[in-house]
Amino acid sequence: xxxxxxxxxxxxxxxxxxxxxxxxxxxxxxxxxxxxxxxxxxxxxxxxxxxxxxxxxxxxxxxxxxxxxxxxxxxxxxxxxxxxxxxxxxxxxxxxxxxxxxxxxxxxxxxxxxxxxxxxxxxxxxxxxxxxxxxxxxxxxxxxxx
Numbered sequence: 001x002x003x004x005x006x007x008x009x010x011x012x013x014x015x016x017x018x019x020x021x022x023x024x025x026x027x028x029x030x031x032x033x034x035x036x037x038x039x040x041x042x043x044x045x046x047x048x049x050x051x052x053x054x055x056x057x058x059x060x061x062x063x064x065x066x067x068x069x070x071x072x073x074x075x076x077x078x079x080x081x082x083x084x085x086x087x088x089x090x091x092x093x094x095x096x097x098x099x100x101x102x103x104x105x106x107x108x109x110x111x112x113x114x115x116x117x118x119x120x121x122x123x124x125x126x127x128x129x130x131x132x133x134x135x136x137x138x139x140x141x142x143x144x145x146x
Contacts, residue, residue, distance in 0.1 A: 015138035
């Protein structure tokens with residue numbers, strides 16, 4: 001006799017802020033979206049560091065990211081995710097906020113001591129930027145348990 005119940009499919013679930021921050025903190029690469037000085041949209045992969053709920057990125061002076069920082073209070077979004085196409089599972093977190101340079105020497109030195117490293121070492125990245133969050137949201141794919 002066939003089962004009349006439709007097959008149970010995975011669903012999207014909202015993640016709370018604490019879970020979102022935990023996922024961002026354990027995932028070292030995300031994509032940072034912002035608008036350039038010319039008004040063009042830009043999305044760049046970035047290594048990031050989470051310290052006390054604040055996302056930090058390190059960049060080189062003169063890069064597009066540093067140029068965005070020169071505009072002052074630049075609104076940005078960081079998207080961090082983990083997906084498994086074979087298992088059809090994953091999650092995605094968005095950190096919306098304002099990008100600011102880290103100008104305090106003590107804070108910058110503290111960030112330097114945390115051992116953050118970029119995946120590519122051929123660029124001298126000495127400028128720290130931080131994203132002061134205005135909104136942190138996330139969703140995950142919940143698989144049914146049988």
